[in-house]
Amino acid sequence: MTASHALAANATWSRALTLPPLGNLDAYISAVNRLPMLSAEEEQAYARKLRDENDLEAASRLVLSHLRLVVSVSRQYLGYGLPQGDLIQEGNVGLMKAVRRFDPAHGVRLVSYALHWIKAEIHEYILRNWRMVKLATTKAQRKLFFNLRSMKQGFKADAGAADDTHRDTLSAAEIDAMARELAVKREDVIEMETRLAGGDVVLDPTPADDGEAAFGPIAYLADTRHEPTALIESQQRDRLASEGIAAALDTLDARSRRIVEERWLKVNDDGSGGMTLHELAAEYGVSAERIRQIEVAAMKKMRHALAAYA
Template structure:
């Protein structure tokens, strides 16, 4: 039987600080309450029990997400991805194993945040395999400053992480590298050449230029038609998230604007993107 508990629901509107204050007011579960709710969800499919398990651990996601702010990604999006991991943990949690949900959920929350960071931290992906991702996150944590690792330090890190020294050096090079703009910035000296000026263009032949321009027009029309196939709210969400010339709107900002949860905005966005992909594939 489900334990009777009262949970203040985090507001769908307001700032991120207000959301964090709301989740911190949600009471923690005792071991028995957690066990009763987990059994109700696993044995009886009680979705309300699953909701209470998720709600009582939202503060854990906030705490974990705060540790990844150094990657320059929005705190709200890190929390949202961590919440997805928390829901996956609740779905897979087995209360008969004698382990508290908090210990089980940490892995799933970090896994979703790690995946999000690797997808979005740089345009040129720095970690594509499971081993590289492990090295990426561990190396950042083991380096205490921005100085380059010396020979003995490289060997020590490689031994501790169980990888080759050359893999440590390669990942350190990727981590210390900076994105370089190909085009000159608005404040650059007119006499300076941006990197793009040194690149030869193999497609400068007039017929190829015209063909590329025609293809671009067709692609623009396809994107326009795909956007037009969406309802007004979905079109606005996709445009604000992916097609904005300025800073992209976060899930929580859109949630506040439409008066729904950030998870609902994520669902609408995913459904709209899938519909657009199908539309563009048919157009192509």
């Protein structure tokens, strides 16, 4: 390499070390695609410097020259609805792990070795974040998770379906073929297809733009029967309805107490209430309006007594 070429290469790498942040995804991808590729000889030289001398500058050159690979791999996983910037970030972590473990003595290019690490890191991120309840746990389930979508698209293409809406479910023959190819049970394919077909549900939605409260499943999924505050309030209501009412009635004179009991607390066998204002008025020899006044005064006195009791 001539001196002028070396100076140009160093200038290019200096600009590369100041890549735009992932928040500006288009600018980041554009900058990554302008980074120079390493020749096999340069890659070997940098890899040996990293292995033998722990040269961080060599590590940076190896990582930066393969960032475009991470961008390319991330595009394969856009169908899971996760931000590409996050996929790239996780893939970059895998790339750095690959660079750290890469041994130039094996005689393979870094791109072949790093591909496994990049995909593995992206896979883990998808499994952690694609569903609130994790879909895949065993190795076979993970294989099925990442292959079912692409295989299903292949079946649709073979059948000549131009649109996913034409046929969303797998046929019995397709399920059997998928189970054989992926070495899993037929029931596992059916279960994973059902889980993947289910949409996400927002349990606690944000309020609407007009300020109205948004209704979500959390409203009827929440069990407040054993919530401490609800239990205390329930116990207080029960105590007021029994001991509190009894204590409030004790503050009344005999006539006021009987009027309140007849008007509000008495229930006959046929479901009807107690005596009317006119019946009580006839019994005490006063007007119905007077009975009403006594009732109002008694209820006011009881409310004060209940407030003090609470």
